[in-house]
Amino acid sequence: MTRVQHIHRIIGLVAALALPGCAQTANSTEPSAADTPQLKAFRDSGKAASMTVLPTNLAGRPVAKVGEVVAMLLEKAGMTNLQTSDAEFRPAVDADLATTAAAFGEFVKGHPVETDYVLYTEFIASPQHKFTEVRTIVVTKSGEIVWSDAQTRRDAAFKKIKPAEPMQCCLLVAERLRPTLNLDDPTRANAPEGKIARKWESDTGVPDKAEQEAMTKRLGILKKTAAASTLLVYPVHAGDALNSDSATALVAMINKAGLAKASAAPHIEKFAVQPNMNEQKVLWGMARAFRDFVRKAKPDADYVLYADYLMGKDNVGAAHFAICDRQGEWVLVDFQNSHHKDFQAIKPATREDCDRLVLKRLTGYCK
Numbered sequence: 001m002t003r004v005q006h007i008h009r010i011i012g013l014v015a016a017l018a019l020p021g022c023a024q025t026a027n028s029t030e031p032s033a034a035d036t037p038q039l040k041a042f043r044d045s046g047k048a049a050s051m052t053v054l055p056t057n058l059a060g061r062p063v064a065k066v067g068e069v070v071a072m073l074l075e076k077a078g079m080t081n082l083q084t085s086d087a088e089f090r091p092a093v094d095a096d097l098a099t100t101a102a103a104f105g106e107f108v109k110g111h112p113v114e115t116d117y118v119l120y121t122e123f124i125a126s127p128q129h130k131f132t133e134v135r136t137i138v139v140t141k142s143g144e145i146v147w148s149d150a151q152t153r154r155d156a157a158f159k160k161i162k163p164a165e166p167m168q169c170c171l172l173v174a175e176r177l178r179p180t181l182n183l184d185d186p187t188r189a190n191a192p193e194g195k196i197a198r199k200w201e202s203d204t205g206v207p208d209k210a211e212q213e214a215m216t217k218r219l220g221i222l223k224k225t226a227a228a229s230t231l232l233v234y235p236v237h238a239g240d241a242l243n244s245d246s247a248t249a250l251v252a253m254i255n256k257a258g259l260a261k262a263s264a265a266p267h268i269e270k271f272a273v274q275p276n277m278n279e280q281k282v283l284w285g286m287a288r289a290f291r292d293f294v295r296k297a298k299p300d301a302d303y304v305l306y307a308d309y310l311m312g313k314d315n316v317g318a319a320h321f322a323i324c325d326r327q328g329e330w331v332l333v334d335f336q337n338s339h340h341k342d343f344q345a346i347k348p349a350t351r352e353d354c355d356r357l358v359l360k361r362l363t364g365y366c367k
Contacts, residue, residue, distance in 0.1 A: 056166075236354075237286075
């Protein structure tokens with residue numbers, strides 16, 4: 001699997017989490033279930049329920065990062081006692097919900113957890129890569145089935161969210177659990193961040209508060225001085241190759257718009273940014289590699305720009321770019337994917353579209 005293909009599987013998950021209202025929420029209704037003592041105890045525990053979230057089975061493959069996103073959404077919905085696990089439950093192919101739930105209970109018996117409950121999610125897709133079913137199963141630590149739910153294209157909650165990507169499937173899971181545990185809307189503006197979200201953020205390499213504040217000040221200076229400043233644009237990383245044509249095109253557009261006095265750099269080294277399902281980790285990995293390069297290169301320009309387009313042959317997953325000052329300090333690090341309005345407006349499908357998207361974003365920062 002190439003870097004681009006790997007990233008495209010779950011691109012934008014963290015971006016979506018950071019944008020309240022980015023996905024439609026369903027009007028939650030209680031899933032039908034037998035009112036067993038186990039279910040009553042689970043319901044009574046509410047937001048305080050202690051629960052371990054396992055990797056999500058995504059189209060037949062356990063993916064721990066998707067399970068973490070499910071856990072983060074439940075945290076945002078108000079749950080306070082969650083853990084994640086790397087234990088991979090693999091149900092039989094084509095097993096129905098009841099069979100899968102029974103097998104999951106047996107699996108948990110052989111994989112002890114510290115929490116009272118264990119949650120498993122499964123996102124089933126068609127051969128055309130369209131999601132057809134979202135399953136959620138909760139069992140006790142001793143493997144007793146507590147709650148199970150399956151949402152398909154025939155169900156109202158599924159129709160409301162219309163999950164087209166893993167993030168929206170995760171949201172559907174949270175929505176289905178909301179009435180049972182009396183949870184809040186995980187997409188609300190003041191949704192809290194718990195330990196799982198903080199760990200995810202730490203893993204991304206997002207700079208600390210002090211650095212973010214310093215970047216805000218540098219960006220303020222750029223906004224005031226951009227038109228009179230020199231800007232060196234390096235070859236763009238598009239897909240899996242460096243491309244000088246995009247740098248030349250960006251220079252022409254930037255100069256025509258009067259954003260800065262731009263010129264194209266002849267070359268740049270290809271950065272070794274590791275693929276990851278967490279787009280923010282890819283973004284900040286690129287930003288750090290570029291910053292290190294600038295500090296060594298000592299370019300003769302007020303500012304330098306480098307862009308990275310995450311794209312395949314016929315699609316674009318995201319467009320990233322970073323600007324540093326001549327000292328190699330970050331001024332801005334920007335990302336756009338399908339969750340953002342500018343990306344949605346341009347609907348980039350080619351490298352040239354991404355160039356226009358970067359120009360649009362840069363214009364917003366400079367004017």
